[in-house]
Amino acid sequence: MAVIDDARDLAVDVGDDRIQSRGARAWAAPLRVAGTIFRRTVAIAVLLVAWEVLPRAGVVDRVFLPPFSEVIDKWWEMLRDGDILAHTEASMKRTGSGFALAVVIALPLGLVIGWFPLAAEILSPLLELFRNTAPLALLPVFILILGLGESSKIGIVTYACVWPILLNTISGVRNVDPLLIKSARSMGLSSPRLFQKVILPAAVPTVFTGIRLAGAFAIVVLIAAELVGAKAGLGYLINYAQSNFAIQEMYAGIITISMIGVGINQLLLAVERRFSRWRATPGS
Amino acid sequence: MSTIKFDRVTKRFAVRADSRSRGTKAAFTALSEVDLTIRSGEFLVLVGPSGCGKSTLLDLVGGLSRPSSGQVLVDGVPVTGPGLDRGIVFQQYALLPWRTALGNIEFGLEAKRVPRSERRARAREYLDLVGLTGFERHYPHELSGGMKQRVAIARSLAYDPAVLLMDEPFAALDAQTREALQDELLRIWAKTRKTVLFITHSIEEAIYLGQRVAIMTSRPGRIKAIVDTPPVEELGGDPRSAPEFVRHRHLVWELLHDEVARAQEAERRGTEPREREATPQDPVPAVAGHDVAAGGSDFPEAGAGALSGGNVSFRKKVSSVGSHR
Known part of the structure; x- marks a missing residue:
């Protein structure tokens, strides 16, 4: 029955009545896949078509928004030049170090704060204060103290990434099902073993959500930092291109950033899923 | 006893x-x-x-x-x-959701510090006892309420409390x-x-x-x-x-x-x-x-x-x- 229903749906999609006939069954599966792909890409396709058509039609000024095809040509050219790669490398080094540093700092700190109520009580007002201060507001301070070089950029990325990881780790540790703790206690588990065997694994999914959020933050903050003062990096590329009126280069830089952002998020999502497979997925 | x-x-x-x-x-x-x-x-x-x-x-x-x-x-x-x-069986099962049925039974055995080689065999034995042979690799969210409680009972029995x-x-x-x-x-x-x-x-x-x-x-x-x-x-x-x-x-x-x-x-x-x-x-x-x-x-x-x-x-x-x- 489901097959027939699907075929009917598809018949509507394709606008062809014949598909309802017997042959539909053989078609159904590939058509369903095609349908899924269509639904997932149509919005982006529309955006790109609009980007291509509107400048050409003169609806928007093609000086400020060149058609997509021209931008992609430029991007390809810059990729072959090694321009894109050089700037991407500069940016990724900063993001990577800042992000890694944040994990190294925030993860153990979060575990400690989550585990010891006294630490939480003393530190939480401070955490509350810092987490509500936009990281970029502190960028001038970072530059002042760490200079215009790499350290201030890595520093600001680290700072921005610490909060989501820290707060999620704390909440992951604190919100473990009390019944699991009671049950483990009833088996006479000592505190360290309880932590290792119950608290830590139970907190993993929440911790990874924090890490994924941090990944997104890292890119955003870094680009902003590079806009302000840098001699390389994608943020610098965009800013430099814009001030030199190299509009196509500017858009090429923006596209690169988007793709890296999506790529990092997908990667972290995959990692998160890998570590949270035991979680019941409602409805699946 | x-x-x-x-x-x-x-x-x-x-x-x-x-x-x-x-x-x-x-x-x-x-x-x-x-x-x-x-x-x-x-x-x-x-x-x-x-x-x-x-x-x-x-x-x-x-x-x-x-x-x-x-x-x-x-x-x-x-x-x-x-x-x-003493083994406790709770109404809400208290199974570790990240462990399989077998892993949950082994949990009690780990608490008792039963050697690794022995744990698996004993966990299997108790899973059989509660009639869940074949569900070794299932996670709690893949089991019904009754099955979860069977696993919980098996877990408590496995470390052999009096x-x-x-x-x-x-x-x-x-x-x-x-x-x-x-x-x-x-x-x-x-x-x-x-x-x-x-x-x-x-x-x-x-x-x-x-x-x-x-x-x-x-x-x-x-x-x-x-x-x-x-x-x-x-x-x-x-x-x-x-x-x-x-x-x-x-x-x-x-x-x-x-x-x-x-x-x-x-x-x-x-x-x-x-x-x-x-x-x-x-x-x-x-x-x-x-x-x-x-x-x-x-x-x-x-x-x-x-x-x-x-x-x-x-x-x-x-x-x-x-x-x-």
């Missing part, structure tokens, strides 16, 4: 006297001078009105809290903390699953001959499972009466409708009736904190940073009472179960 002895056990909790006057603490007595002996290898079922301290009693045997006065003795030795000589403590283990299950698991439990008990202390809200379940049924008073809880029940095998093909069974059920119902009425009256007046769960946790089992909440002892009987026709559900309403923080 072990005896459990409650020797004039009293348990008080400190609670805030009332919501307006913060800071003033009042003691509220959950259990008062409980005397009860559970014989070695016996299956004793404890029934009592909501909030009478049944679960408190069980926590005391489990070593998860300590009596305010009196002693709980297991094999003559006072209980001072949790230990693997005493099995069961806190309304079947209350969250549907009527059919519940009856199947009751039979399963009797079979396992006959095979392993553990001393079982079983808490339930269902009189029928109490008569069916227990060799003796202890009835508690409304709070502060005491043992009101102990009823010997007829062995299931002597009751014929449909034990639940055998005259002996019905007579015992009625007897227990009568013993409970007044207590339930009184408990409800006290609840309505609302003069005192109602539930044990509403009280701050006593410090003994508290893990740093965590309130060890009582294991959901008051769960609305998920239609089980209503479904199994003859089941006398004496808990008419589930009102404002204490706050789980």
Whole structure:
């Protein structure tokens, strides 16, 4: 029955009545896949078509928004030049170090704060204060103290990434099902073993959500930092291109950033899923 | 096989006297001078009105809290903390969701420091015992409620405690699953001959499972009466409708009736904190940073009472179960 229903749906999609006939069954599966792909890409396709058509039609000024095809040509050219790669490398080094540093700092700190109520009580007002201060507001301070070089950029990325990881780790540790703790206690588990065997694994999914959020933050903050003062990096590329009126280069830089952002998020999502497979997925 | 002895056990909790006057603490007595002996290898079922301290009693045997006065003795030795000589089965299963069925059973064995090589084989053996062969690699979210409880029972049995403590283990299950698991439990008990202390809200379940049924008073809880029940095998093909069974059920119902009425009256007046769960946790089992909440002892009987026709559900309403923080 489901097959027939699907075929009917598809018949509507394709606008062809014949598909309802017997042959539909053989078609159904590939058509369903095609349908899924269509639904997932149509919005982006529309955006790109609009980007291509509107400048050409003169609806928007093609000086400020060149058609997509021209931008992609430029991007390809810059990729072959090694321009894109050089700037991407500069940016990724900063993001990577800042992000890694944040994990190294925030993860153990979060575990400690989550585990010891006294630490939480003393530190939480401070955490509350810092987490509500936009990281970029502190960028001038970072530059002042760490200079215009790499350290201030890595520093600001680290700072921005610490909060989501820290707060999620704390909440992951604190919100473990009390019944699991009671049950483990009833088996006479000592505190360290309880932590290792119950608290830590139970907190993993929440911790990874924090890490994924941090990944997104890292890119955003870094680009902003590079806009302000840098001699390389994608943020610098965009800013430099814009001030030199190299509009196509500017858009090429923006596209690169988007793709890296999506790529990092997908990667972290995959990692998160890998570590949270035991979680019941409602409805699946 | 072990005896459990409650020797004039009293348990008080400190609670805030009332919501307006913060800071003033009042003691509220959950259990008062409980005397009860559970014989070695016996299956004793404890029934009592909501909030009478049944679960408190069980926590005391489990070593998860300590009596305010009196002693709980297991094999003559006072209980001072949790230990693997006693296994607890909770109503809400308490399975580790990131571990497979087999992994969950192994968890108790890890706690007992059984060598790795032995753990797997023993976990498998107990999974077979509860009839879940073939589900080794399933995660808890892939199992039904009844299967989860089987895994939880297997976990508790695997580390071979002398005493099995069961806190309304079947209350969250549907009527059919519940009856199947009751039979399963009797079979396992006959095979392993553990001393079982079983808490339930269902009189029928109490008569069916227990060799003796202890009835508690409304709070502060005491043992009101102990009823010997007829062995299931002597009751014929449909034990639940055998005259002996019905007579015992009625007897227990009568013993409970007044207590339930009184408990409800006290609840309505609302003069005192109602539930044990509403009280701050006593410090003994508290893990740093965590309130060890009582294991959901008051769960609305998920239609089980209503479904199994003859089941006398004496808990008419589930009102404002204490706050789980």
